[in-house]
Amino acid sequence: xxMDSPRNQNGAVGVRRTVTSILISVGALVLSLxxxxxxxxxxxxxSSQFGYLISADKLIVPRVVSDKSDNDTQKEIPNLSNEGxxxxxxxxxxxxxxxxxxxxxxxxxxxxxxxxxxxKNGESGSDGTLNESPLDSxxxxxxxxLSEKYDLGxxxxxxxxxxxxxxGPLYTNNSCPVITQMQNCQGNGRPDKGYENWRWxxxxxxxxxxxxxxxxxxxxxxxxxxxGDSVARxxxxxxxxxxxxxxxxxxxxxxxxxxxxxxSTSTSIVRIWSSWLVHHTPDPIGPAPQxxxxxxxxxxxxxxxxxxxxxxxxVLSSGHWFxxxxxxxxxxxxxGGQLWWPKDAGEMRVNNVEAFGISVETVLTSLANDPKFxxxxxxxxxxxxxxxxGAWNTGGSCTGKVEPVTEVVRSGFTDTMxxxxxxGFKKAVEKANGKARLKFMDITEPFGLRPDGHxxxxxxxxxxxxxxxxxxxxxxxxxxxxxxxxxxxxxxNEMLFEEIRREFExxxx
Numbered sequence: 001x002x003m004d005s006p007r008n009q010n011g012a013v014g015v016r017r018t019v020t021s022i023l024i025s026v027g028a029l030v031l032s033l034x035x036x037x038x039x040x041x042x043x044x045x046x047s048s049q050f051g052y053l054i055s056a057d058k059l060i061v062p063r064v065v066s067d068k069s070d071n072d073t074q075k076e077i078p079n080l081s082n083e084g085x086x087x088x089x090x091x092x093x094x095x096x097x098x099x100x101x102x103x104x105x106x107x108x109x110x111x112x113x114x115x116x117x118x119x120k121n122g123e124s125g126s127d128g129t130l131n132e133s134p135l136d137s138x139x140x141x142x143x144x145x146l147s148e149k150y151d152l153g154x155x156x157x158x159x160x161x162x163x164x165x166x167x168g169p170l171y172t173n174n175s176c177p178v179i180t181q182m183q184n185c186q187g188n189g190r191p192d193k194g195y196e197n198w199r200w201x202x203x204x205x206x207x208x209x210x211x212x213x214x215x216x217x218x219x220x221x222x223x224x225x226x227x228g229d230s231v232a233r234x235x236x237x238x239x240x241x242x243x244x245x246x247x248x249x250x251x252x253x254x255x256x257x258x259x260x261x262x263x264s265t266s267t268s269i270v271r272i273w274s275s276w277l278v279h280h281t282p283d284p285i286g287p288a289p290q291x292x293x294x295x296x297x298x299x300x301x302x303x304x305x306x307x308x309x310x311x312x313x314x315v316l317s318s319g320h321w322f323x324x325x326x327x328x329x330x331x332x333x334x335x336g337g338q339l340w341w342p343k344d345a346g347e348m349r350v351n352n353v354e355a356f357g358i359s360v361e362t363v364l365t366s367l368a369n370d371p372k373f374x375x376x377x378x379x380x381x382x383x384x385x386x387x388x389x390g391a392w393n394t395g396g397s398c399t400g401k402v403e404p405v406t407e408v409v410r411s412g413f414t415d416t417m418x419x420x421x422x423x424g425f426k427k428a429v430e431k432a433n434g435k436a437r438l439k440f441m442d443i444t445e446p447f448g449l450r451p452d453g454h455x456x457x458x459x460x461x462x463x464x465x466x467x468x469x470x471x472x473x474x475x476x477x478x479x480x481x482x483x484x485x486x487x488x489x490x491x492x493n494e495m496l497f498e499e500i501r502r503e504f505e506x507x508x509x
Contacts, residue, residue, distance in 0.1 A: 155205035169486035176241035185484035228317030360424030368432035386451035397475035453488035
């Protein structure tokens with residue numbers, strides 16, 4: 001029998017040891033890959049960890065990163081523009097087109113319908129975009145989360161979502177002495193308060209909570225004027241309430257204007273009434289008799305135009321008075337009317353929505369070309385009302401609305417008014433050759449989602465006022481046009497502050 005030499009035996013042992021080492025290494029590598037794979041698939045995506053979701057190359061939805069369990073999922077009422085198509089596994093959202101709402105007060109408008117463009121449960125909308133239902137619970141939005149991620153000087157403020165915020169309003173009905181009683185919803189007995197806590201969250205940046213001291217400093221030595229109808233008064237009072245929390249202003253108003261002066265920064269807040277923003281008179285003209293308002297669509301209203309050299313910022317509000325009975329005049333000739341037109345006068349050339357667009361163009365063109373006005377003119381877009389089931393005088397109602405909605409009842413009238421206003425603005429911009437700056441503050445879309453923000457039946461202190469529907473379902477008398485204070489209208493002034501800041505500080509307006 002032949003025996004291996006010790007040398008041969010040692011070689012065999014070495015080979016066996018090498019093979020064993022290789023097998024152990026391979027096994028360890030396989031085990032590591034398995035562990036890493038399990039960790040990767042169980043962890044959230046990188047994009048959601050950083051607080052926003054990406055589809056293709058566009059940001060779709062900013063979100064609040066929360067460590068809460070599924071039971072504490074936060075509530076969002078989105079209102080998104082067409083900024084990309086979300087993937088199927090992103091945060092749930094509702095895509096809502098430009099929304100507007102019910103009929104103008106005083107106008108019998110029958111073309112009210114729900115636009116079925118919002119789909120749920122992952123179904124595809126008419127444009128092929130995947131629309132999903134909103135989340136189920138309430139969300140608290142931290143201040144400044146996105147401020148370092150995006151340029152606040154250029155971000156679109158008017159596309160985003162309503163987010164619940166436990167911080168509450170910037171003031172209370174008890175801390176502001178200038179609230180018109182009809183908008184003092186809590187003082188008038190409204191039982192719910194949640195409508196005060198929803199804040200607007202733009203899609204790509206944070207809308208800062210309005211700091212009254214910063215506002216006054218920004219407007220140091222300047223005058224801010226609100227000109228227009230009762231909705232302009234509503235917004236002015238909201239701003240006064242916010243500023244009042246740090247300084248009580250001096251009342252320096254007179255019969256022609258309201259004026260409040262903040263001594264610390266020599267800032268003036270002014271309000272001038274102008275129903276249509278253009279000249280009007282009750283005097284008879286042609287076939288239009290005495291008593292009917294004659295609205296001169298080609299002549300700006302002199303009640304505020306004479307004061308424009310003193311205004312640093314001018315905020316314009318109009319539209320709702322074009323639902324009132326009136327006659328329209330161009331070049332001294334009656335060309336149309338609202339709720340009035342003689343049978344023997346032939347075909348009407350200008351109706352009320354066309355008149356609105358013409359008036360916007362007239363006023364802005366005059367401002368933009370007046371050498372005496374070198375300030376900033378901001379057109380606040382048409383404020384949507386929420387008279388559901390009818391007009392203000394035909395049974396329309398917003399009773400029982402307690403939070404933002406995700407689907408908007410559309411109104412052909414409001415849609416058209418909004419379109420005519422934008423058209424008038426664009427024409428004025430094309431004609432502008434002066435030093436004034438024109439801006440469009442587009443609140444119509446986000447505020448179409450806030451039927452909860454109106455006084456409804458809580459319009460007075462009357463302890464016997466009706467707040468419930470009658471035995472036949474008829475709604476109580478109510479206001480679904482103006483806005484509760486505090487309430488959603490305070491967001492208008494946060495948007496206003498940001499627009500002014502951009503113009504004065506960054507030049508990116």
